[in-house]
Amino acid sequence: MASKSNERGVEVIAVSIDGKACGNYEGLAGTFAGFADSCIRHKTLPGYYRTGLTAEAELKGRRLQFVLFGKRTPVELMEIIDIALLNIVAFPCAEGEAECFIEVKSEQ
Amino acid sequence: MALKTAQEYLDTIKKMKPRVYIGGKWVTNLLDNPVTRSMVMANSAIYGLAEDPAHKEVMVGTSHLTGEPVNRNLNVARNIHDLDMRQEMALLTSQTVGTCNYRCVGCDALNSLASTTWEMDQALGTKYNERFNKWLAYAQANDLAVSGAITDAKGDRKKRPSQQDDIDTFVHLVEKRDDGIVVRGIKVSQSGAIGSHETLVLPGGSLKEGEEKFALAFAVQNSAPGLSYICQYNAYSAEREACESEDELGNPLYGQRETSTMYFDNVFIPWERVFLCGETKYCGKMVTRFAKAHRMNCGGACKVGFADLIIGGTMMAAEYIGVEKIPHIQEKIIDMVRYSETSHACAIAAAMRGREEPKGSGVFLPDDLFGNAAKLNIAHGFWEIIKNAGDIGGGLVVTAPRLKDLDDPEVGPVLKKAFGAVATADKRMKVAKFLQHWAAGLHGVGTWHGAGAPQGQRFMFTLLTDFEAKKKLAKKLMGMKDE
Numbered sequence A: 001m002a003s004k005s006n007e008r009g010v011e012v013i014a015v016s017i018d019g020k021a022c023g024n025y026e027g028l029a030g031t032f033a034g035f036a037d038s039c040i041r042h043k044t045l046p047g048y049y050r051t052g053l054t055a056e057a058e059l060k061g062r063r064l065q066f067v068l069f070g071k072r073t074p075v076e077l078m079e080i081i082d083i084a085l086l087n088i089v090a091f092p093c094a095e096g097e098a099e100c101f102i103e104v105k106s107e108q
Numbered sequence B: 001m002a003l004k005t006a007q008e009y010l011d012t013i014k015k016m017k018p019r020v021y022i023g024g025k026w027v028t029n030l031l032d033n034p035v036t037r038s039m040v041m042a043n044s045a046i047y048g049l050a051e052d053p054a055h056k057e058v059m060v061g062t063s064h065l066t067g068e069p070v071n072r073n074l075n076v077a078r079n080i081h082d083l084d085m086r087q088e089m090a091l092l093t094s095q096t097v098g099t100c101n102y103r104c105v106g107c108d109a110l111n112s113l114a115s116t117t118w119e120m121d122q123a124l125g126t127k128y129n130e131r132f133n134k135w136l137a138y139a140q141a142n143d144l145a146v147s148g149a150i151t152d153a154k155g156d157r158k159k160r161p162s163q164q165d166d167i168d169t170f171v172h173l174v175e176k177r178d179d180g181i182v183v184r185g186i187k188v189s190q191s192g193a194i195g196s197h198e199t200l201v202l203p204g205g206s207l208k209e210g211e212e213k214f215a216l217a218f219a220v221q222n223s224a225p226g227l228s229y230i231c232q233y234n235a236y237s238a239e240r241e242a243c244e245s246e247d248e249l250g251n252p253l254y255g256q257r258e259t260s261t262m263y264f265d266n267v268f269i270p271w272e273r274v275f276l277c278g279e280t281k282y283c284g285k286m287v288t289r290f291a292k293a294h295r296m297n298c299g300g301a302c303k304v305g306f307a308d309l310i311i312g313g314t315m316m317a318a319e320y321i322g323v324e325k326i327p328h329i330q331e332k333i334i335d336m337v338r339y340s341e342t343s344h345a346c347a348i349a350a351a352m353r354g355r356e357e358p359k360g361s362g363v364f365l366p367d368d369l370f371g372n373a374a375k376l377n378i379a380h381g382f383w384e385i386i387k388n389a390g391d392i393g394g395g396l397v398v399t400a401p402r403l404k405d406l407d408d409p410e411v412g413p414v415l416k417k418a419f420g421a422v423a424t425a426d427k428r429m430k431v432a433k434f435l436q437h438w439a440a441g442l443h444g445v446g447t448w449h450g451a452g453a454p455q456g457q458r459f460m461f462t463l464l465t466d467f468e469a470k471k472k473l474a475k476k477l478m479g480m481k482d483e
Helices: A004-008 A031-040 A074-086 B006-015 B034-051 B053-059 B080-097 B104-124 B128-141 B235-242 B280-321 B327-352 B368-393 B403-407 B412-419 B425-439 B443-449 B454-464 B467-478
Strands: A010-017 A020-028 A054-060 A063-068 A091-093 A100-106 B019-022 B025-027 B060-062 B069-071 B146-149 B172-176 B180-191 B198-201 B216-221 B227-231 B259-270 B274-277
Touching: A004 A010, A004 B128, A010 A031, A010 A074, A020 A031, A020 A074, A020 B128, A031 A054, A031 A063, A031 A074, A031 A100, A031 B180, A031 B259, A074 A091, A074 A100, A074 B006, B006 B034, B019 B034, B034 B053, B034 B080, B034 B235, B053 B060, B053 B080, B080 B104, B080 B280, B080 B327, B104 B128, B104 B146, B104 B198, B104 B274, B104 B280, B128 B274, B146 B180, B180 B216, B180 B274, B216 B259, B274 B280, B280 B327, B280 B368, B280 B425, B280 B443, B327 B368, B368 B425, B368 B443, B368 B454, B403 B412, B403 B425, B412 B425
Parallel strands: A010 A100, A063 A100, B019 B227, B146 B198
Antiparallel strands: A010 A020, A020 A091, A054 A063, B019 B025, B060 B069, B172 B180, B180 B259, B198 B216, B216 B274, B227 B259
């Protein structure tokens, strides 16, 4: 059975930083695919073209795991992801069961 | 949240980081660069209009998807009233910002998509309309600023897209993947994408069998990786960057008209955002439907709003030197009104004679002939209007020193003596600068080419006019028999 977000043509993306859940974002269906393409093929995040932020990225089904270059606090990482998601027109949302997952780590 | 406030729009744009180049540098923040800021502030003012109860009828429509109020820039016209309010919106926004409503092309593009994707689904069994409606519902729910990109770079005009030495002169398909497509190529003369959330990309013209890879329509987020914007740069850009105060400029807050060249360097577009991919037969319809909407709005209403501003400024210039009652001055001002109001009448007629297209789609598009008449009339009329503004405004329109020079202890008193007349020098110079913005700015050529150069409208006149019927009428009255 299709979920409510599927019926509306949107998808909910859950973001976690260093294993800790940090919030959900809603975007048009396909937003997660665009974000993953950015990390894997372009090796960057939307809105951060010239900085080459992503060190490693791996996509397993609807779960994207990646590491950002440089040592950053969880708050700094979240700020970057928030801007990157907004730059592909996904917005924070309170409700909804996530279908996609973005797991971010800082370089150790 | 169905309607964003101007401030809410600005809050999102502050975080948007499209890859924008202007005048030798990359822009890191659209609001820090004075030229890109003028574009964003114009968009912000358009959002503001929808907040004003006085403009609600014009600026706010009702979503046919949800029944919720939506900004008219994201509304699909479902009846004659919608078409009429759409053209009134073009008039109001131009009167308000004196430059583009940068959501305007996106609005006309989405109306063309609503119509054409419906027709494709009916004929081909595709799911484009369903996809498009989901995209539109999302755009409406978040009141996104959506611009439109139509014109390809085109290269050698004698050659078809696939014959070009460099096919990047046309946006084209590079790869089809399970999750979407990869596109590359160049769109030019694009208004206001830099300060939008998304851009609707349509084919630049009709395509033939064998040209499937150029047959693309999609929505792209404006910071999608691989997408770059190379902004126009001209004397007005340099002046805005160099001036000490924007109050000295002809259009202080909103500037001239900011466009960019959009370069798609292998940009990924998820399938959910793809509304045509390979169906060459429908490209011509998609572009023609866009054009008929845009010619009504851009030609018959937007430029009329500009004309209102120019006429107002010209009358002030006449009054400030005491010539407003001279017959030939009055005659020239009446001519300016004649050119502009004739075009507006064509826009209103295009809306009133609008019809559902195609039947059953529920989408209303303006009458083609009147829309083309609006655009063709203003393309010629606008030159006359700015000619008369320059005539009545006088040489000062292009010879005035800086407004700020009036404050200089040495030259200020001389300038006040030189340019003081019925009104003080500062008023005369302010109006002269305002008229310079129009008469010596970018809007003459912009009006000529915007929504398609006049040759396009002449071609449509040839197609849409039943010359044989006119000959028959004449013959009948003359008593001539058909051979």
